[in-house]
Amino acid sequence: MQTDVLIVGAGPSGLAHACQLVRFGIDIFIIDVNEMTTRRNRKGLAYIRRRLIYEQIRLADKVDRGATQ
Secondary structure, eight states: OOSSSSEOOOOOOHHHHHHHHHTTTEEEEOOOSSSOSSSOOOSSSHHHHHHHHHHHHOOHHHHHHHHHH
């Protein structure tokens, strides 16, 4: 695999950076210790923000599919 930027960590900071890079047409790859997000809202607003960022970079559907497997 080849990419322009590797982002380690899919927390609010990593996703915010990913969102900005995608907006500028930069190819990114995100890795995180967790394979998928959880359906339980354990982190309150951080989870909501993460979900909004996933939607902005068009990853929300992939995350939802991963959570149901």
